[in-house]
Amino acid sequence: MKTYDYIILGAGASGLMLAYRMANDTFFKDKSILIIDKSKDKGNDRTWCFWETKDGEWDEIVTKSWDKIFFGSTDFTKSIPITPYRYKMIRSENYYNKLWGVLKTKPNITFKEELIVSFKEVEGKVQVTTSKENYIGLKLFNSIPNPKTYQSQKKYPLIHQHFVGWFIAVEDELFDDSKATFMDFSVPQNGNTRFMYVLPLDKNNALFEYTLFSKNLLEISEYEHAIVDYLNNNNIKEYKVLEVEKGNIPMTSFKFSELNSKHILNIGTAGGWTKASTGYTFKNTTKKTKDVVAFLKQKDDFSKFYKASKFWFYDLIFLDVLANYNAEGSALFSSMFKKAKIKTIFKFLDEESSLIEDLKIILSVPSKRFIQAFFKRLF
Template sequence: MIDEFHFDYIIIGNGLAGLQLALKMTSDSFFDNKQIALIDVSEKKTNDKTWSFWETKPSQWNDLTYKTWEHATVITSKKNIDLNLKPYQYKSIKSIDFYRHSISKLKKHSNIHFIKEKVYSVNESKQALVKTNKNTYTCNHVFDSRIPNISSGQIKNYTYLIQHFKGWVIKTNTAVFDNNKITMMDYRLKDGEQTTFTYILPFSKNEALIEFTYFTENTVTEAIYDTYIKTYIDTYLKIENYTVIETEMGQIPMTNFPFYKYNTKKTTKIGTAGGWVKGSTGYSFKHTEKKAAIIIGNLKANRIPSHNLFKSKYMFYDKVFLKVLKDENYKGEWIFQQFYDKNSIQTMFRFLDEESSFIEEIKIMWSLFSWSFIKAFFKTL
């Protein structure tokens, strides 16, 4: 008989990390007899973001992919850098498609239980206790996507920036976009001496996501994003007639703050709350998939789930990069120009995927060789 208040595992939050972890569990027979609860107050019925990533091979996400590209460009005030991504493909998935697919697939498993409640607290004794607005549940282990409350005193010894953005999906009456090429970064339009750029995903010849992005310490009002997006459309795309059919906004922490220190024997922080977002770029989709796979391996081997989730050398690289970007934020354009002009895009993708060779890492570091990075290197040490 199944106890409706006790589970083997509880996953708090049906976002990217929670659903990917649950999907990994249901794809492995080891978990067939494990009772798994997913608790979230939201039913995930809105398209609240677009996830983009790159892959070289077909994957489980193929049927969900909204659009793929094999070419990209990085534009700075000094040059245009055209990138042939092959054998990689850059892919985008709409969050609503991911939510619907994942929840539908999970509901086919009798050992998966969706609970629509708000979690108030997680405590630990002999078991983990999860208190919601309606009930108290127990389990052997909790996977918690709630971001911990971090005081200014806790964060002051770490580098903390925010990747924040707003995007418009616009539709035009005529074919104006090259739908075979994304604009990864266009630095021609700036908000002062800060790292800001425009990002473009052309879904078709007359529809595209146009996003204005900051890598800064402070956020801005929504109207400021709108002003820059409109200016970019008017000045650089020179589009006069268009309709805004959708908008999205987001904030992603770019930090070396050790979220992993909140992991315990009975609780593992996941997603943004677990530091799964790559600190130097904000990329999360494929990193989440990899970390979910590591957790599955740890559970099957009877290890603490958070064992070996992070690679120390990449944490160090991110730490140096973030230090430069925080101390000299205006240098963002130069940094990313060096990244993509002095290294192949395939090397950069491997580096960002944390799959690069030591020789590739040395080459990347050399391309950024400057007094700024030397100072940051020794300050980080």
């Protein structure tokens, strides 16, 4: 049985990006890399968004970008210029095509379209069992989440960011495509944190996504009725639904790093790369995959990859508040966007802020709930 230097489980955002970085680095040119996933042609199964201050490595596949965002609620409503940032959107089909275009040219990279059954460490190596074969690797990167790991524990709160989105087209030029609706809390909250997220691609096409931060999911019809009501309330009566997307992203401060071992590293959502307080993953994956490549050139014990950060604790406190007082999410975000500068908010969410900037964010949100959550965790 052939032994691969690296096995990557999952050909989604994080798995493919890691393979892409390795493919573009001469350090790995003689390393055998195996990618396994149940499907290769995933199409437009995802939409990823992120913000950055300059031209980025993914600009050639960016579908649309905006230099203004809209925030709406009963407490605060404003169109906000985000210069020097731009808010960028990528459709996954463009992303997959770009990365596979490079990976397929590398003779040291192999792809197997098989269902992954299990994996485990065996005598200093890793054995992967699929629906067809067993494979051996020296190192394994796993991007397939196992929800039981964080759903079965009670120490850390778990909130779901769940959504249904409609890509719709209209005949008249109804959409202002100069800005993205970041959060619109004008929708009924019904005891949760609920908002509409709108990404206009041009004046005739837009993505309307009904999103919740809550513990429990809804019936599909509830998301759909909320989108219809929102469209009606904005005088959008005649439209065609071109595509539908849905998702459920875990928001938790569960210590995914404790699942790593010397030879197994969990990556992407499975590795806790999703920003716990927002559900954003793509930007963090861009950073983390670079970190993994740098790590591989210096060390080989994956249990030492994770580094503790102050932002983990910030996210933990935020999720404690959101989990226990889910109906107050609108007021929380409204206060932040009203009192803090957007540049400071983005730096904070990107985990690039200074202590002074952290303090500005902390002082911008209602203090009572956070003080309660802080002392509860402290003691």
